[in-house]
Structure formats: C-alpha cells, structure tokens
Amino acid sequence: xxxxxxxxxxxxxxxxxxxxxxxxxxxxxxxxxxxxxxxxxxxxxxxxxxxxxxxxxxxxxxxxxxxxxxxxxxxxxxxxxxxxxxx
Amino acid sequence: xxxxxxxxxxxxxxxxxxxxxxxxxxxxxxxxxxxxxxxxxxxxxxxxxxxxxxxxxxxxxxxxxxxxxxxxxxxxxxxxxxxxxxxxxxxxxx
Amino acid sequence: xxxxxxxxxxxxxxxxxxxxxxxxxxxxxxxxxxxxxxxxxxxxxxxxxxxxxxxxxxxxxxxxxxxxxxxxxxxxxxxxxxxxxxxxxxxxxxxxxxxxxxxxxxxxxxxxxxxxxxxxxxxxxxxxxxxxxxxxxxxxxxxxxxxxxxxxxxxxxxxxxxxxxxxxxxxxxxxxxxxxxxxxxxxxxxxxxxxxxxxxxxxxxxxxxxxxxxxxxxxxxxxxxxxxxxxxxxxxxxxxxxxxxxxxxxxxxxxxxxxxxxxxxxxxxxxxxxxxxxxxxxxxxxxxxxxxxxxxxxxxxxxxxxxxxxxxxxxxxxxxxxxxxxxxxxxxxxxxxxxxxxxxxxxxxxxxxx
Numbered sequence: 153x154x155x156x157x158x159x160x161x162x163x164x165x166x167x168x169x170x171x172x173x174x175x176x177x178x179x180x181x182x183x184x185x186x187x188x189x190x191x192x193x194x195x196x197x198x199x200x201x202x203x204x205x206x207x208x209x210x211x212x213x214x215x216x217x218x219x220x221x222x223x224x225x226x227x228x229x230x231x232x233x234x235x236x237x238x239x
Numbered sequence: 240x241x242x243x244x245x246x247x248x249x250x251x252x253x254x255x256x257x258x259x260x261x262x263x264x265x266x267x268x269x270x271x272x273x274x275x276x277x278x279x280x281x282x283x284x285x286x287x288x289x290x291x292x293x294x295x296x297x298x299x300x301x302x303x304x305x306x307x308x309x310x311x312x313x314x315x316x317x318x319x320x321x322x323x324x325x326x327x328x329x330x331x332x333x
Numbered sequence: 334x335x336x337x338x339x340x341x342x343x344x345x346x347x348x349x350x351x352x353x354x355x356x357x358x359x360x361x362x363x364x365x366x367x368x369x370x371x372x373x374x375x376x377x378x379x380x381x382x383x384x385x386x387x388x389x390x391x392x393x394x395x396x397x398x399x400x401x402x403x404x405x406x407x408x409x410x411x412x413x414x415x416x417x418x419x420x421x422x423x424x425x426x427x428x429x430x431x432x433x434x435x436x437x438x439x440x441x442x443x444x445x446x447x448x449x450x451x452x453x454x455x456x457x458x459x460x461x462x463x464x465x466x467x468x469x470x471x472x473x474x475x476x477x478x479x480x481x482x483x484x485x486x487x488x489x490x491x492x493x494x495x496x497x498x499x500x501x502x503x504x505x506x507x508x509x510x511x512x513x514x515x516x517x518x519x520x521x522x523x524x525x526x527x528x529x530x531x532x533x534x535x536x537x538x539x540x541x542x543x544x545x546x547x548x549x550x551x552x553x554x555x556x557x558x559x560x561x562x563x564x565x566x567x568x569x570x571x572x573x574x575x576x577x578x579x580x581x582x583x584x585x586x587x588x589x590x591x592x593x594x595x596x597x598x599x600x601x602x603x604x605x606x607x608x609x610x611x612x613x614x615x616x617x618x619x620x621x622x623x624x625x626x627x628x629x630x631x632x633x634x635x636x637x638x639x640x641x642x643x644x645x646x647x648x649x650x651x652x653x654x655x656x657x658x659x660x661x662x663x664x665x666x667x668x669x670x671x672x673x674x675x676x677x678x679x680x681x682x683x684x685x686x687x
Contacts, residue, residue, distance in 0.1 A: 221399025
C-alpha cells in the first residue's frame with residue numbers, strides 16, 4: 153500500500169508539472185491563474201498522500217489550509233478595485 | 240480487501256487528475272480549459288479522498304478529508320466562475 | 334523511506350521549484366510574476382511537507398501561497414494585466430552593467446554561503462545535539478509540540494522581538510497614507526462563497542491556535558488564517574471586514590508585544606528570570622501569549638493588505654458614517670457606505686452587474 157501511495161504521489165507530481173507548463177506558457181493571465189488553481193488542487197492531493205505515506209497527520213491540516221486559501225488567491229486576482237467612491 | 244478497494248479508488252482519482260492536466264494543456268482556449276479544472280477538483284480529489292478515508296478508518300480524519308473535498312469543490316466552482324467572468328470582461332471591454 | 338518513486342518525486346519537486354522561481358524572476362510583467370510567485374509558494378509548501386516540517390508548511394501555505402499572493406496582486410493592481418505591466422516597464426531603463434555585476438556577485442556570494450551551510454549540515458552531530466536538548470527539556474516546557482516549545486519558551490525572547498518587528502512594520506504601513514479604496518461588490522457567487530469560507534477560516538484559525546500546543550500549528554499560522562478571513566470579506570466588497578476601529582484597533586495591534594512584555598515583567602517582579610515560566614504555569618502562559626499574538630499578527634497582515642491607514646481608524650467608534658465624497662484627494666475620509674454589512678446578496682451598492 154505504501155508503495156502505491158508513493159507512486160501515486162509521483163504521478164500527481166507529474167500532473168502538477170503539466171499544469172506548470174500551462175502556467176509558464178498560458179497566453180493570458182486568466183490561463184495562468186487557472187493553472188495555478190490546478191496546481192493547488194494537485195498540491196492538496198499530494199499533501200494528503202504524503203500525510204498518509206510519511207505518517208504525518210498534520211499534513212492533512214496543511215492540505216485544508218491550502219484548499220481554503222487557493223480560493224482567496226483566485227478572488228484577489230479577479231477583484232475589481234473601486235476607482236473612487238460611488239454615489 | 241479494504242486496501243484493495245481503497246487502492247482502486249486512489250488509482251481512479253489519479254486518472255481524473257491526469258485527465259484534468261492533459262485537458263489543461265490540450266484544450267484550445269480559456270473557457271474550455273476551465274472544464275478541465277473541475278474534473279480534477281470534483282472526481283479526482285473526491286475519489287482520492289474516498290480512498291484515503293477508507294484507508295485511515297478514523298472518524299476525525301474521515302471528517303477532515305470530507306471537509307477538504309467539499310471546500311475544494313465549492314471554492315473551485317466559485318473560482319472558475321470568477322476567472323471566466325473576468326476573462327469575459329477583459330474581452331468585451333467594460 | 335527513500336524508495337525510487339519518492340526519489341523521483343523529490344526530483345520533480347526540485348525541477349518545479351527551480352523553474353517557477355526562475356520564471357517568476359525572469360518575467361517583466363508584474364502580474365505574471367505575482368501569479369508565478371503564488372504557484373511557487375504552493376509548491377514550496379509541498380516541499381516543506383516532504384521535509385517533514387508541517388509547521389513551516391502550514392505557514393507557507395497560509396502566508397506564502399495565499400496572503401502574499403493576494404497582497405501583491407492588490408498592490409500591482411490594474412485590470413489590464415499584461416498591458417499595464419508592459420506600459421509600466423516601458424519607462425524603466427535597464428540597470429547599468431555595474432549594478433548588474435554587483436547584484437550577480439552578491440547573489441553568488443549568498444549562494445556560496447548557503448551551499449557551505451548545506452555541506453556543514455551533513456555532519457549530523459551538531460544537529461542532533463540541539464534536537465536532543467529540546468527533547469530532554471520538552472516535558473518542563475508546558476507544551477508537547479517541540480516547535481512551539483522552542484518558539485514560545487526556549488527562545489521566547491526571539492519571538493518577542495519578531496512581534497516587535499511586526500509592530501514596526503505596521504508603523505511603516507501607516508506611513509503610506511490612506512488605505513486603498515475597497516473592492517466593488519463581487520457578485521452573488523463570490524458572496525455566497527464568502528458566507529461559508531469566512532466562518533470556516535475563523536474556525537480553522539482557532540483550531541490551529543489551540544492545537545499548536547501538541548501538534549503543528551501556533552500563533553503565526555492562526556493569525557495568517559484569520560487575516561485571510563478578513564481579506565475574503567474585503568474582496569467580496571464588504572466594508573466591515575472584522576477589523577476593529579479607533580482605539581480598539583490600536584490595542585489589538587500592540588496586544589502581542591504588550592502581553593509578552595507583561596508576562597515577562599511580571600515574572601521578573603516575582604523573582605524569576607525574564608520570560609522564565611514556572612513549569613506548572615507554562616502551558617497556560619504560552620496559550621495566553623499566543624492568543625494575543627494571533628490577534629496582532631492577523632491585524633498586521635490585514636493592514637498590509639489594506640495598504641495604509643484604514644478610514645475608520647481615528648473615529649471614536651466603529652460605526653460607519655456616510656461622508657460625501659470630497660473633490661480633493663487626501664484629507665477627505667473615503668465615505669463608508671451606510672448600508673454597512675447589510676449588503677449580503679443584494680446588488681444595491683455598486684453599478685456592477687450581478
């Protein structure tokens with residue numbers, strides 16, 4: 153089972169690298185942000201697998217924080233600043 | 240036996256993750272690539288957490304894994320919407 | 334535990350870290366480099382997890398991947414993305430060769446020092462001595478998480494000074510002037526996301542604070558998560574983001590350093606060394622200090638995101654007041670919307686479509 157977990161982490165890491173290609177290449181900032189979200193989700197998966205594999209249950213907490221804050225990053229990217237106050 | 244089911248679920252989840260990444264690379268434009276993102280979020284992470292939950296068999300861990308999956312689901316859906324709307328506005332010009 | 338697949342995993346991790354760092358530095362567009370930097374923070378958190386350092390991984394995930402990204406994006410600003418970036422950079426001349434050579438030599442020197450430190454660390458005798466010393470004294474430190482014991486007990490003085498540095502940073506932020514204007518109402522989708530995300534972030538912050546005594550967690554990670562909750566509210570377009578106003582805010586900002594100093598001086602008055610906790614009280618004292626520090630750290634990070642003095646800082650109460658917009662720029666307080674926090678799901682405050 154632990155060998156399966158290690159290979160799974162490797163495959164997820166490879167999937168993360170594929171997302172990396174899109175971050176580096178993606179023609180617009182939206183593509184890059186999108187790929188960053190996918191990297192975040194892959195990272196959550198990797199952390200969960202590592203948490204079981206390396207027997208560090210705290211890594212599940214790290215995965216939770218990562219999942220929650222990836223949404224914050226996407227919102228910051230698309231937030232529209234108010235120019236001056238409305239009225 | 241449980242290990243076999245858990246392993247199967249994890250492998251299936253990996254398949255969806257890879258499908259998401261390959262879709263991200265191969266699909267033609269931003270709006271279609273967003274679909275690839277949600278495949279990894281929903282089924283990829285979902286099957287992965289299901290497999291790990293079966294493997295761990297501790298209630299608190301299972302609850303945390305479920306919470307992570309639900310958070311990623313909802314946050315991923317909202318993020319995809321926000322990114323798509325932002326890109327649309329960039330295109331049409333506000 | 335180093336199976337071939339784990340080694341291959343490490344290799345791929347290294348490749349992604351280095352290529353992300355290189356790309357983030359090599360690009361001229363500010364927004365692009367910020368997004369790359371955010372992805373870099375994500376992968377770095379993975380690296381910390383792989384190195385069995387969950388406390389640092391928590392801090393990196395909260396601060397490096399999430400909050401720094403949001404902060405930098407807010408600072409870079411602009412909706413035009415690549416266009417504004419290239420327009421800004423068009424006016425900058427390339428640095429002169431002398432400057433370039435100086436920076437290159439400096440970076441090479443730092444890399445050399447790091448490499449030497451890495452080689453020294455392979456000699457494990459010194460490293461194990463420190464770890465053994467911590468392990469030997471852990472029982473009397475009041476907590477069972479060695480990282481928290483080091484931060485809040487054995488090296489508490491360093492943490493006190495770090496909190497003082499954060500307080501100084503707040504003074505620097507206030508020197509920037511008024512806070513940036515807020516965000517437009519972000520639409521019902523993001524608003525409904527914020528409705529469950531903010532309470533969950535607050536709960537997680539409390540969980541990290543409490544659990545820091547016996548598992549990875551602690552004041553810094555909890556403070557960063559709490560700040561993320563306020564940032565989400567800000568991004569959703571709300572004016573009330575949980576930051577107190579007036580003198581309460583000033584109290585919160587100094588709370589970390591103040592409580593630390595209070596505990597230390599009280600112990601000094603009782604005849605013990607400065608910050609030398611009595612073993613029976615150590616756990617409680619650490620929790621009290623960490624709670625105050627969490628609030629200070631959260632307030633500091635939120636103020637950093639706001640980018641200046643918040644409008645309501647010098648008002649006596651936190652009540653929102655409608656002030657007509659002034660024609661001139663600086664001394665006018667940016668008007669708060671009178672509806673305040675009652676904008677849930679209703680698109681009445683902005684002209685943006687829902």
